[in-house]
Amino acid sequence: MKKxxxxxxxxxxxxxxxxxxxxxxxxxxxxxTHDGEYHIIRIVQFAKMLGAGYWFPRWAPTMNSxxxxxxxxxxxxxxxxxxxxxxxINHDAVRAFQMSEGIGFIVAAAxxxxxxFTLFGLVPAAIGATVGMFVPYWFxxxxxxxxxxxxxxTAFLFVVLFCVEKKKYVLMAIAxxxxxxxxxxxxxxxxxxxxxxxxxxxxxxxxxxLGGIGLSAYFWLPALLxxxxxxxxxxxxxxxxxxxxxxxxxxxxxxxxxxTGSMGNKMSFQLGIAPIISLIAAVxxxxxxxxxxxxxxxxxxxxxxxxxxxxxxxxxxxxELVKPFQFxxxxxxxxxxxxxxxxxxTGYWVSHIKKYWVGVVFAIIAILLSSSYVHPVLYEPRSxxxxxxxxxxxxxxxxxxxSFSTIWTGWKDxxxxxxxxxxxxxxxxxxxxxxxxxxxxxxMTHDGELIVNTIYFPGWIATIDTKQVPINYQKDGIIxxxxxxxxxxxxxxxxxxxxxxxxxxxxxxxxxxxxxxxILRSRRKA
Numbered sequence: 434m435k436k437x438x439x440x441x442x443x444x445x446x447x448x449x450x451x452x453x454x455x456x457x458x459x460x461x462x463x464x465x466t467h468d469g470e471y472h473i474i475r476i477v478q479f480a481k482m483l484g485a486g487y488w489f490p491r492w493a494p495t496m497n498s499x500x501x502x503x504x505x506x507x508x509x510x511x512x513x514x515x516x517x518x519x520x521x522i523n524h525d526a527v528r529a530f531q532m533s534e535g536i537g538f539i540v541a542a543a544x545x546x547x548x549x550f551t552l553f554g555l556v557p558a559a560i561g562a563t564v565g566m567f568v569p570y571w572f573x574x575x576x577x578x579x580x581x582x583x584x585x586x587t588a589f590l591f592v593v594l595f596c597v598e599k600k601k602y603v604l605m606a607i608a609x610x611x612x613x614x615x616x617x618x619x620x621x622x623x624x625x626x627x628x629x630x631x632x633x634x635x636x637x638x639x640x641x642x643l644g645g646i647g648l649s650a651y652f653w654l655p656a657l658l659x660x661x662x663x664x665x666x667x668x669x670x671x672x673x674x675x676x677x678x679x680x681x682x683x684x685x686x687x688x689x690x691x692x693t694g695s696m697g698n699k700m701s702f703q704l705g706i707a708p709i710i711s712l713i714a715a716v717x718x719x720x721x722x723x724x725x726x727x728x729x730x731x732x733x734x735x736x737x738x739x740x741x742x743x744x745x746x747x748x749x750x751x752x753e754l755v756k757p758f759q760f761x762x763x764x765x766x767x768x769x770x771x772x773x774x775x776x777x778x779t780g781y782w783v784s785h786i787k788k789y790w791v792g793v794v795f796a797i798i799a800i801l802l803s804s805s806y807v808h809p810v811l812y813e814p815r816s817x818x819x820x821x822x823x824x825x826x827x828x829x830x831x832x833x834x835x836s837f838s839t840i841w842t843g844w845k846d847x848x849x850x851x852x853x854x855x856x857x858x859x860x861x862x863x864x865x866x867x868x869x870x871x872x873x874x875x876x877m878t879h880d881g882e883l884i885v886n887t888i889y890f891p892g893w894i895a896t897i898d899t900k901q902v903p904i905n906y907q908k909d910g911i912i913x914x915x916x917x918x919x920x921x922x923x924x925x926x927x928x929x930x931x932x933x934x935x936x937x938x939x940x941x942x943x944x945x946x947x948x949x950x951x952i953l954r955s956r957r958k959a
Contacts, residue, residue, distance in 0.1 A: 443559040443793055450563050450800050451542040454807050458535035458575065461528070462811040466579025467690065469530060471831045472512065473820055476526040478831075479505065479513035485868055489651060492890075492927060494868040497838075498828040498845040499852070500888045500911065501868075504837060507656045507666060511614040512537075512581040526817040534575050537584040542566045544591030545773075549780040551598035552726065557783040560792040564711060565776030567803040569684075569703045570768040576809035577688050577700050582616035587772060589615055590623050594773070597634050602641045603951040606943075609645025614652055618761060619769060626736065626770070633728050644950075647943030654936035662891060665836030669762040675746040676702045676765050682709075686805055701806070702744075702765050707799035708775040712737065715778040718785045730781060737774045740767040824848075839888055842910020849886035857881025858916065869927040877918050885912040885925050892933070896924045 457464060474496065482490035482505070490513075491506040505513070512533060519536070520529035545565050549558035574580045589612035596605030609627070613620040624642075631638040646653075660666065680702040687698035716734075721727040742748055744764045752758045761767075783792035820826045828848065830837040835844040853860060858877035865872035875883060882905075887893070889906035895914045896902065898921055905913040914923060929937065 439789055439793070440555050440559070443556050443789070443796075446793065446796060447542070447546065447559040447563045447566075450796075451539060451566055453800075454566060454571070455535040455538045455575070457807070457809055457811070458531045458538070460811075461814045463527060463813065463815040464531060464576060464579075464809045465688075465812055466577060467688075468581075469579035470820065470826065472516070472530050472579060472581055473526045473817070474826055474829070474831050475504065475508065475513055476516035476520060476529055477817065477821070479510070480517040480520055480526070482868065483517055487869065491655075491933075492869060493831070495827070497830050497888065498848045500845045500849070500886060502830055502837065502888065503663070503839075503890050504831055506659065507617075507663065508831075509582045509614060509616050510652060511611055512585055515585070516581075524817075527815050527820070530579075530581065534579070534581050534584055537581065537588050538566070538571070538575060541584065541588035541591060544588055544595055545776050548591050548595040548598065549776055551595060552729075552777075553780040553784040556789045557780040557792065560783050560789075560796045561776045561778075561780030563796040564707050564779040564799040565772055567705075567799050568708055568772045568775050569701055569705045569803055569806050570771055572803070572806035572809075573701050573768075576806070580616075583619050583766075583769065586612050586616035586619040586623065587769060590627070590773065593627055594630065596641070597631055597638045600635060600637070602638065602954070603644075603947050605638055605641035606644030606648060606947050609642055610648035613645065613649040617653070617656070618766070621757075622761060622766065622769065629732065630729075633725065633732060644943055644947050647939050648947070650939035650943070651933075651936040654939065655930070655933045658932040659891065659930070661840070663837065663839055665830075665832060665834075665838060667760070667762060668833055668836050671752060671759050671762055671764060672749065674763045674765060675749065676744045678745060681741065681744070684805075688810065702768065704741075704768075704771055705775070705799075706802050707795070708771055708778075710795075711775055711779040711782065714782040718782045720785060721781075726781075729777070733774050733777050736770055740770045743767055839890055839910060841889055841906055845888070852886050854884040854886070855881065856884070858883075861920070864922065865924070870924075871926075872922065872924040874920070874922055875916060876920050877916050880915070880917050883914045883916050883923050885914070887912055887925075890927075892927050892930045894926055894928055896926075897921050899924075 478493040478496055479490055481494060482492065491503055492501055493504045494501050496502050496504065515533045515536065516526065516529045519532050520526055523529060542562055546558050546562040549561045553561065574583050589608050592608040593605055593612060596608055612623065627642065631642065681704050684703050685699065685701045687700055689699045715730070719730060721730060744767050783789065786792065829835045830844055838844050853873065855875060857879040858875050858881050861874040861876050863873055871885065873883065888910050889904060889912050893904060893912060894901055895904050897916060902914060905915065912925060916923060
């Protein structure tokens with residue numbers, strides 16, 4: 434019985450520690466973050482689209498002063514699905530956002546534990562997961578940046594690594610697709626890491642990566658091919674966001690942006706004392722006989738070394754030369770790698786010692802060292818109604834400086850007097866009024882225009898009496914339709930463009946292929 438006490442205690446410490454880390458996210462107090470208010474508004478808009486029967490939203494219908502905007506074509510959708518689901522339960526987007534961050538953190542902890550368990554066993558996995566979940570950058574993401582997408586992307590990274598070890602190929606493809614849908618940029622950062630991990634551990638998993646890319650094609654393919662239709666997708670200058678070496682070492686807990694502020698009030702870039710100790714301990718205790726585990730050890734050493742180098746200004750010439758790096762926006766985003774490296778290295782060195790209680794004590798010390806990060810700035814409770822009553826939130830574009838707009842018009846800072854205008858005529862009746870499908874019976878005294886106060890974007894089509902007609906949008910970026918004299922039925926609908934249809938087809942074919950593959954594998958095993 435005694436030999437089971439330490440594992441029970443260790444797993445218990447891990448579970449309690451994780452709940453302690455995210456407790457504030459499930460409370461009623463409001464936590465101000467850099468991106469949180471953008472996500473709150475997006476959840477409201479996304480939920481509206483889901484409620485109207487649009488299961489794969491691309492359009493935010495009432496943002497941009499009521500003119501709408503295609504924000505969901507480019508913004509990672511999975512956190513909005515989670516937030517919308519939680520909102521159904523608590524009826525509030527503010528709490529839904531914060532709770533979704535907390536749920537993502539818990540899922541990440543469970544997946545990290547599962548992955549480490551396949552490599553090192555129960556006690557090292559519980560200790561590694563505990564120390565990994567108390568890397569300071571976790572709390573910067575949750576409590577300072579409000580980067581819900583990065584939290585979920587990291588959670589699915591651990592699910593992917595678990596699936597590689599367990600050879601769960603179909604599940605891995607789904608997890609990798611969900612990673613891509615969790616955060617565009619972090620998916621780009623994690624993909625090379627996963628690729629090399631797969632080459633080391635199980636090359637058959639490369640097919641799962643391909644399947645995940647295919648499953649998520651409905652999102653990333655149109656976003657990539659139709660990027661040219663919008664501006665403001667990247668307003669960040671990476672040159673302003675390198676980290677000083679001392680910032681990686683010295684603790685701080687500020688909330689200022691990375692390019693502003695000074696030590697003490699700037700957001701933290703600390704690697705963490707416990708992660709550094711774990712790295713050193715793993716190097717000292719490195720006596721691994723399993724060749725593939727040793728290869729992983731070397732690989733993770735290289736990953737953390739390259740990440741640290743790339744975050745420092747000394748690496749700027751490489752960033753200038755390799756243009757794809759610049760899509761990462763913030764060099765310090767590579768702090769995300771500290772989390773899996775810390776979990777792995779901790780599990781690694783604990784598995785090489787006989788006295789596991791040393792690891793348990795270290796896990797407790799790691800919790801104490803990061804305990805100050807678990808106490809975010811707290812405001813009095815804010816509800817969804819707080820934001821919906823303020824035009825600066827409801828009428829914005831849910832982006833920094835309201836910069837997100839189409840190439841045909843900037844941000845619309847004034848709401849139209851009515852959603853539809855008619856020149857030289859009138860609307861007799863509204864036959865259909867959905868977010869992406871509107872139909873009107875109009876009576877024109879002379880040739881004139883029907884003006885739908887919605888911004889134009891590829892995919893909007895217009896018909897007069899079921900015959901498609903051109904949309905004029907060059908003047909002000911909104912939908913103008915020339916309507917001849919007489920009574921006519923005019924319909925305006927947003928349909929899928931060629932790139933969206935192609936993405937949808939690839940996703941459907943990938944789903945069918947993965948399902949068939951899974952069925953065949955299960956029958957062979959039976």
